[in-house]
Amino acid sequence: MDNRKINDIEKYKKRVHLMFSELDIKAALREINALAPELIITELITSGLRGRGGAGFPTGKKWEMVSEAEGTEKYIVCNADEGEPGTFKDREILQKQAAKVLLGMTACSKAVGARKGFIYLRGEYSYMRKDLSAQIEAFHKLLNDFKIDFSIELRMGSGAYVCGEETSLLESLEGRRGEARNKPPYPVTEGFMGKPTVVNNVETLVYAVYIILEGTDSFIQMGTKSSRGAKVFCVSGDTPVPGIYELELGMKLSDFVDLFGDDDTKAVQVGGVSGYCVPRKNFSKTIIGFEGVPTGGSMMLFNSSRSMYNVLHDYLEFFSEESCGQCTPCRIGCQQLLKGIEQVKRGTKHSSYLDNLREIAETMSIASKCGLGQSVAHPFISTTDYFKEEIIY
Amino acid sequence: MNTDIQEIISKTGTERNRLLPVMQEVISRNNYLSETAMRDIAKAFDISAAEVYGVATFYSFIDVSRLGRNVIRICKTISCDLKGKTDIINAIEKHLRIKLGETTPDQKFTFLQTNCIGWCHQSPAMIINDKVYTELTPEKAIVALEEWE
Amino acid sequence: MQDKVHITINSKEFDVDKDLTILDAARINGINIPTLCHHADLGIAGNCRMCLVDISGSHLLQPACATVVTEGVEIQTNTRRVRQTRKELISLLMSEHDTNCLRCPKNGNCELQDLAAEYGVDGNDYIQLSADYTIDISSPAIIKDDSKCIRCQRCVRTCEELQGVNALAVVNKGGELRISTFLDKPLHYVVCTNCGQCVNRCPTGALTEKNYVADVWNAIDDPSKHVVVQTAPAVRIALGESLGYPAGERVTGKMVSALRGLGFDKVFDTNFTADLTIMEEGTELLMRLKHALTGEGKSHGALPQFSSCSPGWIKYLEHEYPDLLNHLSTCKSPQQMFGTLAKTYYADIAGIDPADITVVSIMPCTAKKFEAQRPEMTDSGFRDVDYVLTTRELGHMIKEAGIDFDSLEDSSCDSLLGAHTGAAVLFGATGGVMEAALRTAWEIVTGREIPFTNLDVTPVRGMAGVKSAAIKIENALPAWSFLEGVELKVAVAHGLANVKTVLQLMKKGEADYHFIEFMACPGGCLGGGGQPIRTTPEIRQSRMDAVYAEDNALPIRKSHLNPEVLHIYKDFLGEPCGEKSHHLLHTSYTARGKY
DSSP states (O other): OOHHHHHHHHHSTTBOOOTTSOOOHHHHHHHHHTSOHHHHHHHHHHHTOBOSSSSOOBHHHHHHHHHHSSSSOOEEEEEEOOOSTTOOHHHHHHHHHHHHHHHHHHHHHHHHTOSEEEEEEOGGGGGGHHHHHHHHHHHHHHHHHTTOOOEEEEEEOOSOGGGGSHHHHHHHHTTSOOOOOOSSSOTTTSOGGGSOEEEEEHHHHHHHHHHHHHOSHHHHHSBOSSSBSEEEEEEEESOSSOEEEEEESOOBHHHHHHHHOOSOEEEEEETGGGSEEEEGGGGGGOBBSTTSBOOSSEEEEEETTSOHHHHHHHHHHHHHHHSOOOSHHHHHHHHHHHHHHHHHHHTSSOTTHHHHHHHHHHHHHHHOSSHHHHHTHHHHHHHHHHOHHHHHO | OOHHHHHHHHHHOOOGGGHHHHHHHHHHHHSSOOHHHHHHHHHHHTSOHHHHHHHHTTSTTOOSSOOOSEEEEEEOSHHHHHTTHHHHHHHHHHHHTOOTTOBOTTSSEEEEEESOOSOGGGOSOEEETTEEEOSOOHHHHHHHHTTOO | OTTEEEEEETTEEEEEETTOBHHHHHHHTTOOOOOSSOOTTSOOOOOSOTTEEEETTOSSOEETTTOBOOTTOEEESSOHHHHHHHHHHHHHHHHTSOOOGGGOTTTTSOHHHHHHHHTTOOSOSSOOOOOOOOEEOOSSSEEEEGGGOOOOOHHHHIIIIITSOOOOEEESOGGGOEEEOGGGOOGGGSSOOOOOHHHHHOSSSSEEEOOOHHHHHHHHHOTTOEEEEEEOTTTTTTHHHHTTOOTTOOOHHHHHHHHHHHTOSEEOOHHHHHHHHHHHHHHHHHHHHHHHHHOOSOOOOOSSEEOOOOHHHHHHHHHHOGGGGGGBOOBOOHHHHHHHHIIIIIHHHHTOOGGGEEEEEEESOSHHHHHHTOTTOOTTSSOSOOEEEEHHHHHHHHHHTTOOGGGOOOOOOOSSSOOOOHHHHGGGSTTHHHHHHHHHHHHHHHSSOOSSGGGOOGGGOSSOSEEEEEEEOOSOOGGGGGGTTOEEEEEEEESHHHHHHHHHHHHTTOOOOSEEEEESSTTGGGGOTTSOSOOOHHHHHHHHHHHHHHHHHSSOOOGGGOHHHHHHIIIIIOSTTSHHHHHHHBOOOOOOOOO
16 A cells, blocks of 8 residues: 555545444444434434435435335335445445444434345355344344334345346345346335335435434535545555545546546546446546446546456446346347447458447437446446547557 | 254244345355255245246355356456456456356366455455455465465 | 325326326326326336327336326427427337347237327338247147337236236346346246237237138138038127227128138027036036035035136146146036038038048137147047137238128128027126126026016126125926025136135135036136237227127027037937047046146
8 A cells, every 4th residue: 555645535625434333332322212203303304414325316205205205114225335346345245334224224214114124145154144243233232222113034035136226136035036126116115125224325224314414514514516525435446455445425536536546547437337437638627426436335446557347347237137137228239339349459340430439329318227237328428438448459 | 954054944933024034044054056955945925936036046145056166256347457457357267268158077166256345455366265355466366266165 | 185285297187096197197188198107907018118208307207007197297299308308209119129120920900009100210220139039839739939028018917917827037137138938948848828918918920829810711712621610609799999999899791701701611609509518517516516515416516616627727727726636627618519510410411531530710819829739629539620810810810811891791600610699608708607607607597587677697797806796596496406505606707816815715715616617718708818919908898788789689698598509419419418528528637737
């Protein structure tokens, strides 16, 4: 690790330490338990917290919708199916601050009136299972002490990226193939077993706890108007300081590259393989956040030694395998894009065939059933836009 | 019915939403779902065997053909690719004298690739059974193999 | 107006029921939206994406089949991006599809081909994603060709929702996703009942019946063969659809003429053996009742007695509930009774060596192809039925022979195995076997006609999935005095999912019926897996109306009054369920694995 770089990062004005700070869980639970559900929801809405998994739906609004949904049987699902390449924050949070996540789920259960919650942990993290189960058990004792009628069950995924999509996750949780559902209805009205369900990312739940305990003011002071608060970033690729860093949202990508780059960064893939490729020339005009380029945490840096053809090929291979395959545009589109760039590269298709491929990508973005297929166009179009030469030659 | 499955089901029950946990438990004991296991699960859950097979084949970590005692899954996704997973693969293939996707003749190892396992900052990475190995070099990878019986 | 919402489609305003999908709302108002995975009989999948439309305020296109109308929604079905997206989707599907349409059995009746033509897509826009698919020809009834599959999952939903069998499932994911069976075993080695409902709903040529037309032409063209043909009751009310007539058109007389035109030596009728089945199965029921109520006579099986005409249903029971096989009537199906009699009774009278007789069946059914090949179906000393063609295959033969069907005169079947009653025709519809059996059994027991206006046993008619009736027996004839005061309870179920419901009730002891008619296919044989494609609830209703009209139009409507049936008992069989019948007309069953 580059100590000078680390030092710069620690001194950076938008560097924060909320996620991994110490917290007296018992005291926090006591405080949360004393709050009125409406108050929790109001606080969250005021805070402007948006989902940290990538899609960015307002968290308070989601909780409100479930609290207002008809029926008494409701569920909380913590989405720990962290499959987006370049993302590893949820693992770190659950390894280091699981109690905060459980606290967040409990706050949510109180706000919406749920008695049962699930953590859906990706199968790739099965080594965490034992420890997490023990923490859940300990937490259940605490809940019992406070006579809180809420329980949390740990469920494992089994290797399927698409299950990070919330309706796919619910299908999987119900014991089926993780194929996305038609929306509407959304999980807030028909989720797990058809009951109103909050599905929140691991990180989101912890920030919710922070807001509920600390109030909205300090959270609102961080970030920007449409991207309040901070975020845990996962830095990988060509960087001297790979790892996890909590930073305020809304920073310029050029600042980010200054801090984390290796002085030779030619592109950053913001938001994982389903995110956007930003080339060097756009670093200074790109804001990391919902008003610019959003990310679920993944920040992958590429330096000039990298072939963007190989990078894009990697992505497309990933999508071809990880698409659930049920809908036409995504199942076939991913394969066509992959085979298409291969043939353009080999010269068996003319370079103008890239335009046909872009049409496929655009169709996928408006015609696919779920976020997976809809987002393949992001890396495809941005990478072929900015690195066309590398793709062709 | 297979006693293993009977025992697993006695703990989980046979509500449909327990299907994955049951499969996962079988996998953790046997590394794969055998034809008999799938039939038994189908019977217990009162669903068709085809349906069990359909669910199983959706998930990369649920295998329906026999694997070795230890399963190596090396990450093939972008960060690990950038940081030299190919060298690691070559080293392991050479050491075990098998190709990706194959099982050693003594059934000790099956060598598979998998998509991102969430260790991009410490790539290249692999999982053997449920232990993670990160920042691999060809040498470290071979040492890792020696941990397993 | 509370149940209506106000919507706009293509700038026209409509008030529609609030729970309609956009697709239904559009279709009701004459606006066509193309579909592939959608099917009127099945749940919503929303996976082909053909029905995408533009909705105000949405960047994403929305699937019309899966989106319910909301107040004030503005829908556009014909924007530039909608058209381009559809075109793109068809291109993509074609790139995954074996586009050698001329070699496809569904050439000319393929929903993907139709759309490709409508949208001017030739299938050459993108890289052909050819995979090495093997064609599964293991089943004697159904061929599965994955190279033609568009993954719409209609077949999977059919097998699950309508049939409760789940022999087919979606396996793998991503580019590897396929429709397959347990461990990708050939269809013949899994729980498939050969019902062919998936074939009826497959939009392309991925699932088709195994075609025996060439074998039949060979037999017809072979001068040493005496080729006789039988047609099932449900063929005559649906064949017209294959030849350009609207659903529900009865073409019985023309069909007989066409069969003669094709060169069959004798044109007989499965209806004859349907009447015979009633005699045998009705007698068997009375014997089971007698044994159950008086302890007299030998046991002929358990009550309730299950009907045994539907080979899909039989295979289902053999797989799923082998412990209930003793409830099945031992009567062969009418098709198989016919085969046996053609090569014994008829051969004898006509003086033809049965070895030279080829029996061809025209059936609304794919499972009949399997039934004819069951090893036990050789009581004549030969394969009782040689070839089974579906209604669809007969339609092809008629076209291939250049017969101008419309101009044909009506004609009647040949005698000996050709006479039939209205009761036999009823076999084509759900509840028909029951109605025919009741008309006869009631009269045997009481000496009077069954007390329903015009003999129409309405409680067992109609499309309800499970139907039941109870009739109290009064003033029984002396021979049947043990039935006096007994309330005869019967039930009818069609579509294997409904069958399963009844069997599960029975297992719980909540189905105390005496006789249950089970049919594998929705609607009974009229909705069989060998009927003209396509099928919808409306089409099946039209066919059902035709069945009852056909029954009503016949002079004799009770099986026990069929003169040729009376004749065969007198001259050949002796008595119903007698020794000869037992040998030739009854059969046994095989317990099969559940998976």
